[in-house]
Amino acid sequence: MNNTAKKVILTGATGLVGEGVLLECLTRPQIAEVLVVGRKACGKTHPKLKELLVPNFFGLNEIKSQLKGYDACFYCAGISSAGMHEQDYRYITYDTTLAFADTLLEINPNLAFCFISGSHTDSTERGRIMWARVKGKTENALAEMDFKTLYHFRPGFMKPTKGQQNVKGYYKVIGKMYGLFKWLLPNNVSTMQEVGQAMINSIAIGYPKQILEVSDIKQLAKH
Helix, strand or coil: CCCCCEEEEEECCCCHHHHHHHHHHHHCCCEEEEEEEECCCCCCCCCCEEEEECCCCCCCHHHHHHHCCCCEEEECCCCCCCCCCHHHHHHHHHHHHHHHHHHHHHHCCCCEEEEECCCCCCCCCCCCCHHHHHHHHHHHHHHCCCCCEEEEECCCEEECCCCCCCCCCHHHHHHHCHHHHHHHCCCCEEEHHHHHHHHHHHHHCCCCCCEECHHHHHHHHCC
């Protein structure tokens, strides 16, 4: 176990998962610094927090120096596939993720990479569900890259952390009825706090599996 606090890059801070993971990073001693990279400001201030606004993840050459010297990336950026054509969803989920990961790995060769995927992701890339195939393709491509460590997190329904601003739709319902969902679907629900804790612990103490389902996320969060 490496007790040195980590410097991490985080994407997706204006979304549910990214914001939840960011809140955990700002309160946990295992994290020394968080660099939020995204198109829009996250709206938060903290002594640990730095922010780098970029128009997209394909044009990072001019700011490479600002991305250097980090131990890990928590890649939480993403979008719902609802109403999207597969080509458009793939561009955001697969092409953009791989471009960002490739740039970071080039300048941080000892990088740990944590990718937020999703429950029921299709590792075969051949299933009928479009988003699951694309997520599976992204997981598989990341696995071919030479990261120091790589973890795919597959959360299901998540209870938002108190104080989160980026909570929409049915996640507001889940937050209010978490006890019922936890009883009915114990292997498909977790708290956003558990997801953040598990991601932090993955780079602090490690985990024997590369793919973490909801049960793994809960177990790792306890350490």
